[in-house]
Amino acid sequence: MKKVIYFLLGVMVLTLVACGGRKNQALVTNLGSPKTNHCLQDLGEKFGLRDLDQILEASETINSTNGDRVYPSFVPLDQAPYDPFSFNSDFLKDHPDFQDINCRETLMKVYGHALEVKGADFQGTFLAFDQEDLAKNPALNKIDSRTYAGLFNEIALDQKVQSPEDRKKAFQEALDAKNFKNHNKAKTIMVYLEDPDQGVYFVGHCGLLMEDGDRYYFFEKRAINEPYSLLSLKSKDQLVHILEDRYGAEDIPSLVITEDMEVLAWDQG
Secondary structure (H helix, E strand, O other): OHHHHHHHHHHHHHHHHHOOOOOOOOEEEOOOOHHHHHHHHHHHHHHOOOOHHHHHHHHHHHHOOOHHHOOOOOEEHHHOOOOHHHHHHHHHHHOOOOOOOOHHHHHHHHHHHHEEOOOOOOOOOOOHHHHHHHHHOHHHOOOOHHHHHHHHOOEEOOOOOOOHHHHHHHHHHHHHOOOOEEOOOOEEEEEEEEEOOOOEEEEEEEEEEEEEOOEEEEEEEOOOOOOEEEEEEOOHHHHHHHHHHHHOOOOOOOEEEEEOOEEEEEEOO
8 A cells, every 4th residue: 555655656757847936936848748748738738729639740740850948847937948049940950830829829729618708800910921821721710800800900009198007998998808718728829019109019929828737737839930938837927927027128118918808918118
């Protein structure tokens, strides 16, 4: 009996290590091993993610050119060897015809079935390549284009609205007008970036946040021809700080982070 108990405890410890549940710091994996892939699959079962087999197959292809930059377990985020320029150049050289998908397309592919939003036509220019992908990429043929546009269309704010409080209120009203509903337990996280020249906010990045036990997991596609990754975090605030550091820049005057179409962070530079 003792041997059985020790064995079960050992399995639990290995699971915690594989899913990054033993440390308070931010951890990351680019899904480079069966252990980390199983962690994502387990989260997928709990939170209703679909088509993860296709995602992991694509992830293996993307990671195939990356050598020692593929880490087989969760590692501290500040020590992760991430070089997007090397990832892109190596991958594109060996896979010139690979049809990859971006962060928005990934979210809709694995979780779009759980989301309800007021349908819309595509607006503006920021989703032009996405619109083309939906029409041409067989991996995305289950995605409804009007739902996609309704979810990710850029948001224009009246330039006469100047005070931060009024702009935040107007932004939230624009989100509310989408009539968004999430019918499952994962949370949609979106990073809106401002283009002051066009007077709009566009979804520059997005992913899925899942709270499991005492950890938060953020699944994302970093960018076209770059790896998928899974972050293991101690809190939601930790994710906000990571996204603000990653996407805040001098040429981005405003950054807004939303959770299920509610403003989570409002950074006006």
